[in-house]
Amino acid sequence: MSTATFNSICFNQGYLRKGEVKISKVKNRNQRVKFYVGGASVLSTKCMQSSEKNKKEVRIGLLGASGYTGAEIVRLLGNHPYFGITLITADRKAGQSMGSVFPHLITQDLPTMVSVKDADFSSVDAVFCCLPHGTTQDIIKGLPRHLKIVDLSADFRLRDIAEYEEWYGQPHSASDLQKEAVYGLTEISREDVKNARLVANPGCYPTSIQLPLVPLIKAKLIEHRNIIIDSKSGVSGAGRGAKEANLYSEIAEGIYSYGVTKHRHVPEIEQGLSDAAQSKINVSFTPHLMPMIRGMQSTIYVEMSQGVTMEDLYQQLRKSYKDEEFVKLLDKGVVPRTHNVRGSNYCFMNVFPDRIPGRAIIISVIDNLVKGASGQALQNLNIMLGYPENTGLLYQPLFP
Numbered sequence: 001m002s003t004a005t006f007n008s009i010c011f012n013q014g015y016l017r018k019g020e021v022k023i024s025k026v027k028n029r030n031q032r033v034k035f036y037v038g039g040a041s042v043l044s045t046k047c048m049q050s051s052e053k054n055k056k057e058v059r060i061g062l063l064g065a066s067g068y069t070g071a072e073i074v075r076l077l078g079n080h081p082y083f084g085i086t087l088i089t090a091d092r093k094a095g096q097s098m099g100s101v102f103p104h105l106i107t108q109d110l111p112t113m114v115s116v117k118d119a120d121f122s123s124v125d126a127v128f129c130c131l132p133h134g135t136t137q138d139i140i141k142g143l144p145r146h147l148k149i150v151d152l153s154a155d156f157r158l159r160d161i162a163e164y165e166e167w168y169g170q171p172h173s174a175s176d177l178q179k180e181a182v183y184g185l186t187e188i189s190r191e192d193v194k195n196a197r198l199v200a201n202p203g204c205y206p207t208s209i210q211l212p213l214v215p216l217i218k219a220k221l222i223e224h225r226n227i228i229i230d231s232k233s234g235v236s237g238a239g240r241g242a243k244e245a246n247l248y249s250e251i252a253e254g255i256y257s258y259g260v261t262k263h264r265h266v267p268e269i270e271q272g273l274s275d276a277a278q279s280k281i282n283v284s285f286t287p288h289l290m291p292m293i294r295g296m297q298s299t300i301y302v303e304m305s306q307g308v309t310m311e312d313l314y315q316q317l318r319k320s321y322k323d324e325e326f327v328k329l330l331d332k333g334v335v336p337r338t339h340n341v342r343g344s345n346y347c348f349m350n351v352f353p354d355r356i357p358g359r360a361i362i363i364s365v366i367d368n369l370v371k372g373a374s375g376q377a378l379q380n381l382n383i384m385l386g387y388p389e390n391t392g393l394l395y396q397p398l399f400p
């Protein structure tokens, strides 16, 4: 038995911070080790001293590092003890350093951005693909098979290729890969994510909508008809590319409803809800652009099934998420606010009685760039590679 002091150690379910632990046997880092912490013992398959932080075990390639979700991956991985970035790509900004494109990341020790066509994947183990939909499928098709991939674009989210082609207005060039892709709404498909090679990371609106609705639909607590979803997004949801519609003068001091009746997230939302219901569900969905940078709220109006009460809805969500680290049902009556999840991987939700008997109102909030994109992507890659799901994701919300 030996004694050591760690700043942090990780074990199967999370982290222990600062403290003395006694280690019964240690031969190598991946060995099963017994820790004694304050009299209790904890079994671990992987442990690491924080002083080893720079010797990262997994080499990450980040495609689309010069965009918002790419930058967010860099920010999150800055605190990840096991994942180190060894390759970053950009398109127009290829040849530049990360610090020159995103000065807030100047302290990160990263290689220069290269174009995807010049990227060498031989010393990469896993890839985050933060590229525009439509361009992604051809790039992923060309990647070596040894790579684990989390794709943040919409290219592999829809199982039905014809539906993709209809809603995205272009042919799909990698239908074979689509068959192996796992839709990575982590809390709902965790078991499938574990064994996936390619994960299609959900869209931000679909994440905020499916997390509350899937458990209620599975438990048959709400009717499949008349689901009305009104969502609001911060402008970073549209990416960093210059667009007239996203100019400050177009966004500030106003709200803009867009994609009315035809937003491309409709089939993704309906796919997830229909899977939960095991029958086709159609929804009314309208997204809005808000004069804020980050954040997303979905306000969802539903009809409760015959005989179901508000208490049933609340208790079902409590049961579904009581052990989840990143999805929180708030105390009764507390209204979720985008401010309360900013910069974090949390989804906060709650359910309220409507004034009209038999109807309920659900509100869920996320940070579109974290749980709605890069945070959930990291949660998925942690699972795919057998690390604790929360690794690198323990940021508290940034408020005010």
Ligand SMILES: NC(=O)C1=CN([C@@H]2O[C@H](COP(=O)(O)OP(=O)(O)OC[C@H]3O[C@@H](n4cnc5c(N)ncnc54)[C@H](OP(=O)(O)O)[C@@H]3O)[C@@H](O)[C@H]2O)C=CC1
Pocket (backbone or CB within 6 Å): 063, 064, 065, 066, 067, 068, 069, 070, 089, 090, 091, 092, 093, 094, 116, 129, 130, 131, 132, 133, 135, 152, 153, 154, 202, 203, 204, 236, 237, 238, 239, 240, 241, 368, 369, 372, 373
């Ligand atoms: N922003 C958000 O909140 C969310 C975004 N997503 C999805 O994640 C993906 C990335 O989004 P986001 O980071 O916001 O987008 P950005 O527009 O901010 O970044 C796009 C990135 O892709 C690169 N790129 C553009 N075109 C090409 C191309 N033809 N070949 C190779 N690289 C290219 C850009 O390089 P360069 O800058 O050098 O031109 C940039 O690095 C998108 O599919 C988006 O829909 C998903 C959920 C939420």
Ligand SMILES: CC(=O)N[C@@H](CCC(=O)OP(=O)(O)O)C(=O)O
Pocket (backbone or CB within 6 Å): 133, 152, 153, 154, 202, 203, 204, 205, 233, 234, 235, 236, 237, 238, 239, 287, 289, 372
């Ligand atoms: C504000 C804004 O423009 N948001 C984006 C959604 C971002 C996202 O989650 O979507 P994808 O990953 O499917 O692109 C939009 O409405 O297209």
